[in-house]
Amino acid sequence: ADPQDHKFSLQEVLDSFSRCLSESKQVYLEHYVAGWRGLVKFLNTLGNVFAFISKDAVGKVKILEGYLDGDSRVHYLTVQSMVQHELDNQLVDVSRRGAHPDSGCRTLLRLHRALRWLQLFLERLRVSGQDDSTSVMCADAYNQSLSQHHPWVVRKAAGLAFCVLPGRTAFFEVMNVGPEERVVSVLGEALPLISEVHRITEALYAQHGLLDLP
Numbered sequence: 001a002d003p004q005d006h007k008f009s010l011q012e013v014l015d016s017f018s019r020c021l022s023e024s025k026q027v028y029l030e031h032y033v034a035g036w037r038g039l040v041k042f043l044n045t046l047g048n049v050f051a052f053i054s055k056d057a058v059g060k061v062k063i064l065e066g067y068l069d070g071d072s073r074v075h076y077l078t079v080q081s082m083v084q085h086e087l088d089n090q091l092v093d094v095s096r097r098g099a100h101p102d103s104g105c106r107t108l109l110r111l112h113r114a115l116r117w118l119q120l121f122l123e124r125l126r127v128s129g130q131d132d133s134t135s136v137m138c139a140d141a142y143n144q145s146l147s148q149h150h151p152w153v154v155r156k157a158a159g160l161a162f163c164v165l166p167g168r169t170a171f172f173e174v175m176n177v178g179p180e181e182r183v184v185s186v187l188g189e190a191l192p193l194i195s196e197v198h199r200i201t202e203a204l205y206a207q208h209g210l211l212d213l214p
């Protein structure tokens with residue numbers, strides 16, 4: 001059996017993101033992608049309504065896996081080296097879609113924007129109380145982040161999907177981290193690391209003028 005094919009636990013996702021940062025604050029692409037692979041697995045346990053989201057995320061994960069396994073893999077060790085390599089070799093469509101619609105830079109940017117949603121959502125979840133609605137927390141996080149990069153139809157579809165999210169108790173169960181107090185403490189430890197990965201990536205993309213890649 002596939003050793004990765006065991007029951008989902010959010011712990012593993014959070015561990016992957018914790019492993020992303022090197023001592024010199026480089027972001028390891030391999031762990032970043034592993035984190036997303038885990039999130040997709042989680043999303044798939046939530047049901048078919050989320051398939052359109054999961055499909056898009058899987059597509060992007062596959063593109064990045066292709067680079068991690070490809071001939072240029074030495075350049076794809078970290079997000080920093082990927083950016084350097086793709087820019088130095090004109091492998092990025094900077095102002096409009098062209099010869100490189102699947103560059104690592106633009107693909108990772110989509111996940112990076114979604115990571116901001118995740119950060120906001122998990123923080124809301126962490127401080128939430130018994131009666132708070134996951135749908136509302138999710139929608140709020142989305143409206144504060146990712147939604148601004150999405151056209152109307154996608155925002156509409158996302159809004160509909162959020163409505164059928166499991167309630168807080170069921171949601172905590174699928175996370176499979178243990179009792180509520182443990183979920184809260186695991187999130188409390190992991191969130192600063194996710195924020196740090198997000199902050200470093202954001203600064204790197206800003207420095208190179210890559211925050212609006214088509």
Ligand SMILES: CCCCCCCCCCCCC/C=C/[C@@H](O)[C@H](COP(=O)(O)O)NC(=O)CCCCCCCCCCCCCCC
Pocket residue numbers: 010039040042043052053056057110111113114117138142146154158165175214
């Ligand atoms: C828990 C509920 C999960 C809700 C997910 C919230 C995010 C909603 C995103 C809606 C994306 C719709 C799909 C289409 C996206 C693309 O148009 C768009 C642009 O790409 P393009 O430039 O190549 O065209 N793509 C994106 O913005 C990337 C979206 C990636 C979303 C991945 C979301 C994974 C969510 C994982 C949920 C795990 C929650 C764990 C909490 C315990």
